[in-house]
Amino acid sequence: MTRPDRRELAGSWTIALLAATWLAGVLAIWVTPDGFPVASWWPAAGIATALVALSPLRRAPALGLGVGLASLAANLVAGRDLDVSSWFAAANGAEAVAAGVVLKRLRDRVPRLRSHEDFIRLVLAALTGGAVVAVGAAAAVRVTYGGPVLETAPLVLFSHAAAILVVAPLALARSRGTRQGTDAEAWVQCLLTLAVAGLVFGSEQSSALAFAPLPLLVWGALRFGVRTVAWELCAFALLNTALTDRGHGPFGQAYADGDLGPLQAAALTQGYLVCAVVLTLPLAIAVQQRHALLHRVSADEELFRRNFTESLVGMLLLRAEGDRLVVVELNDRATRTLGGDRDRLLGRPLDEVVTAVDAPTPAGAVVADLLARRRDAWSAPCSVPGRPGARLEVAVALLSGGADAVLSAQVLDVSAEHEARQRLETAEKLTSATLDTAACIILMTDTEGRIVRVNAATTEITGHDEKDLLGLPVWETPVAPSDTNDIEALFVWPNRSGQPVIRERDLVTKDGRRLRVVWNNNVVRDEHGHAAYAVMTGVDVTTERANAGLVTHLMQAEISTALVGVDTRGRITVFNSGAGHLLGVDPHEVVGQPFTVLLDPAELVERAGTDDPERAFAALARAVGAGRESSVRDWTWVSRGGRRRVVAMTTSVTHDAFGDQVGYLVVGRDVTEQRESQELLVAALEKERHAVERLQALDDAKNEFVSTVSHELRTPVTSIVGYTEMLQDGSLVDPVPDQLPLLDSIARNGQRLIALCNDLLALSGLDAGTTQWQRERVDLGGVLPAVEEAVRPLLGGRRLDVRWEAPPGPVLVTGDRAQLERVLLNLVGNAVKFTEDGGTVTCRLRREGTDALLEVVDTGIGIPREEQDGLFQKFFRSTTAQKRAIQGTGLGLSIVAAIVAAHGGRVGVESEHLAGTTFTVCLPLAA
Known part of the structure; x- marks a missing residue:
């Protein structure tokens, strides 16, 4: 069969194949022996399957219908009834579509018989088509004749499957492929195969000889390719089937002798054909694949060798020996590049042939990575030991892996390019260094005025990045030194060449500052004298202009x-207006005069030792010293009218731009009134010091008086309280009931006096620094119960909710336990005193970081915010407490503040009028 085009098969070839399907069906029925309910072999199935497989997938239903009609016509022409013919027509059409679609893999492409996967697909198509038609044929025989279904179905399955396996490869193996045998050998093999098949399937042959044709078919599979084997199998199938149907051969003889029924004999014959196909066709495919692979490998090898030998790039073949790469082959270009001695280079390690410049030559881990394909290639610039100054680009890649791994190296001589690149880089570095080290703005433009280069100083001075300026016309940038006409004139006028154009313009920086820049523009011309670039250099003179203006303004400004x-x-040489106002002279009158004429002559002689102007000034200059500036010293300057002014004067050395001394700068400030004020201030401070000393003495006397009075008062008051208690409990005589209230009042007021004395003594000790402090670790959690017990008498007859909150575990601080109890007792006592019945007092202890916090919170009368500044002063009492006549001395909080400060802590308060009060004591936790 010639190769049909997959898109043109719908034309003449489709009609031809349908006609072949009809003819094959007619002949298959005519040659079928009597007694066979169906044909023993149906080659029309293979032709119809090939027709569907070679056609577009969308035409499969139409082709199935065409195959069915051809099969119907074949059955009717061969003499079968219409009913049976219709059944077989439908089955054959469905078979062709099913087998063809399986071969196409549901894809719109032409199948080929090129691999074992294609052969497996062919077997699946044969089985699918055979199964479809077997079901239809069995149904036809059963419905029409009532024949044996189980005997008919296997015969139809084998006959159609064998036909597809034998005939379809003729269309699928469309190329001759690679063959090793000659045409003569092919004819000999083919004729010998048919001859042996004729003998084996001739008359009266036993089944023991059925294997004889198979080695000859294998011979053809090994030598002549798939297409030749397909034709031989087709001829072999025709001969085998025809002889068996005539009662010859091992299967036909058994049928003739009555050992096998017609269906069994036909099924065995077709099964034999299937075995022959399965044995030879895969072998032929494998041989064809091997030949194609060898041909491709040979072609690739030849191509590689030609490319290797004739390559314009130096190439080497390398072999890995340990962790080194050894040269096993190299072409002529590589030989010349590496020194011109082939015998010397062969067998040498690569790291001895070339030396990498910036990286080690492949060895160790690099070779292992290349062999393990963890790295695709290695490349680096290299030098050649035998060629000083040579520079190569070397690239190494793996060609084939395994035990005998082969690697290739490409060697490219880039010495000239490297030398040129070095010269270019040197010139570029010199240009860049020149541009970047220049402390002025430098812009380079092309002949169209577009900026092509900007130095670093431009960004530092203007704030505009290089990327913001490159490519823009210079007159459109914020740093434009000229307008469009100036740029055009710079390139056009020939007399401008070599003659810079100097202009002074304002420039706006990126952050909005305005700079004054002097621009120097010139043209760079090429070797032909044509303008190539424009160089625009700008010098920032903002500071110089500002300084000059500032100096002028400073000299003329009305300053003192x-x-x-x-x-x-x-x-x-210079005399500003401030000096002129100070002395009452015009600056022009004194310029050129000795400086010493401004000083008091007597004072000058006293300090310089001479009245000669030059020697006196030399003495003043020596006072400048190594610090290049004298210290401030008062001098008496004499004005034109004889008025004397005290001037605080310093003298410093002045230098020019090269660091050479050019003179001195004298700076003077009139301090006449200031010195007079200072004398008055000193006298006042002396009086203030005496007053402070007297106040301190009075304060010490006051503290001593308070301490003495407190001691003297506490002793008799203690006696009074003691005797009152004796009278109350009847130790001397039973009191009269009317006397008890009086005794209670005496005892209560005595206790108040004792408490007042104690507070005064405590404050006196704290102020004088005579209080003895204990330094121990104190658990504040253990202080709370003692304070709670001490406060309990204050709650008698009161309706207050007093709460005590402490964290689990100790809260340790360093200090005096008794004084800390006093702090907490004063705060809780105040809270109870200033909270009305029905209120709440909370004493809370907690840790916060490295501090212990004591909080006393009440819902009492509070403290006005404007009075809280004096809260911790002695004898302070809020206006709210005074209005409500709540008793107290105003000493408790000052004692609390002093004790907390002595412990390194701090106390704070938050309160509002009638909104309660919160006191917070913060003490550092013990280490």
């Missing part, structure tokens, strides 16, 4: 500071 410039001989 005297600035006098003096040359090295002591002559006045």
Whole structure:
């Protein structure tokens, strides 16, 4: 069969194949022996399957219908009834579509018989088609004749499957493929195969000889390719089937002798054909694949060798020996590049042939990575030991892996390019260094005025990045030194070449500052004299212009500071208006005069030892010293009218731009009134010191008086309280009932006096620093129960909710336990005193970081915010407490503040009028 085009098969080839299907069906029925309910072999199935497989997938239903009609016509022409013919027509059409679609893999492409996967697909198509038609044929025989279904179905399955396996490969194996045998050998093999098949399937042959044709078919599979084997199998199938149907051969003889029924004999014959196909066709496919692979490998090898030998790039073949790569082959280009001695280079390690410049030559881990394919290639610039100054680009890659791994190396001589690149890089570095080290703005533009280069100083001075300026016309940038006409004139006018154009313009920086820049523009021309670039250099003179204006303004400004410039001989060169106002002279009158004429002559002689102007100024200059500036010293300057002014004067050395001394600068400030004020202030401070000393003495006397009085009062008051208690409990005589209230009042007021004395003594000790402190670790959690017990008498007859909150575990601080109890007792006592019945007092202890916090919170009368500044002063009492006549001395909080401060802590308060009060004591936790 010639190769049909998959898109043109719908034309003449489709009609031809349908006609072949009809003819094959007619002949298959005519040659079928009597007694066979169906044909023993149906080659029309293979032709119809090939027709569907070679056609577009969308035409499969139409082709199935065409195959069915051809099969119907074949059955009717061969003499079968219409009913049976219809059944077989439908079955054959469905078979062709099913088998063809399986071969196409549900894809719109032409199948080929090129691999074992294609052969398996062919077997699946044969089985699918055979199964479809077997079901239809069995149904036809059963319905029409009532024949044996179980005997008919296997015969139809084998006959159609064998036909597809034998005939379809003729269409699928469309190329001759690679063959090793000659045409003569092919004819000999083919004729010998048919001859042996004729003998084996001739008359009266036993089944023991059925294997004889198979080795000859294998011979053809090994030597002549798939297409030849397909034709031989087709001829072999025709001969085998025809002889068996005539009662010859091992299967036909058994049928003739009555050992096998017609269906069994036909089924065995077709099964034999299937075995022959399965044995030879895969072998032929494998041989064809091997030949194609060898051909491709040979072609690739030949191509590689030609490319290797004739390559314009130096190439080497390398073999891995340990962790080194050894040269096993190299082409002529590589030989010349590496030194010109092939015998010397072969067998040498690569790291001895070339030396990597910036990286080690492949060895160790690099070779292992290449062999394990963890790295695709290695490349680096290299030098050649035998060629000083040579530079190569070397790239190494793996060609084939395994035990005998082969690697390739490409060697490219880039010495000229490297030398040129070095020269270019040197020139570029020199240009860049020149541009970047220049402390001025430098812009380079092309002939169209577009910026092509910007130096680093441009960004530092203007704030505009290089990327913001490159490519823009220079006149459109914020740093434009010229307009469009100036740029055009710069390139066009020939007399401008070599003659810079100097202009002074304002420039706006990126952050909005305005700079004054002097621009120097010129053209760079190429070797032909044509303008190539424009170079625009800008010098920032903002500071110089500002300084010049500032100096002028400073000299003329109405300031009180005297600035006098003096040359090295002591002559006045600069005299500002402040000096003129100070002395009442015009600056022009004194310029050129000795500086010493401004000073009091007597004071000058006293300090300099001479009245000669030059020697006196030399003495003043020596006072400048190594610090290049003298210390401030008061001098008496004499004005034109004889008025004397005290001036605080310093003298400093002035230098020019090269660091050479050019003179001196005298700065003077009139301090006449200031010195007079200072004398008055000193006298006042002396009086203040005496007053402070007297106040301190009075304060010490007051503290001593308070301490003495407190001691003297506490002793008799204690006696009074003691005797009162004796009278109350009847130790001397039973009191009269009317006397008891009086005794209670005496005892209560005595206790108040004792408490007042104790507070005064405590404050006196704290102020004088005579209080003895205990330094121990104190658990504040253990202080709370003692304070709770001490406060309990204050709650008698009161309706207050007093709460005590402490964390689990100790809260340790370093300090005096008794004084800390006093702090807490004063705060809780105040809270109870200033909270009305029905209120709440909460004493809370907690940790916060490295501090212990004691909080006393009440819902009492509070403290007005404007009075809280004096809360911790002695004898302070809020207006709220005074209005409500709540008793107290105003000493408790001052004692609390002093004790907390002595423990390194702090106390705070939050309160509002009638909104309660919160006192917070913060003490550092013990280490």
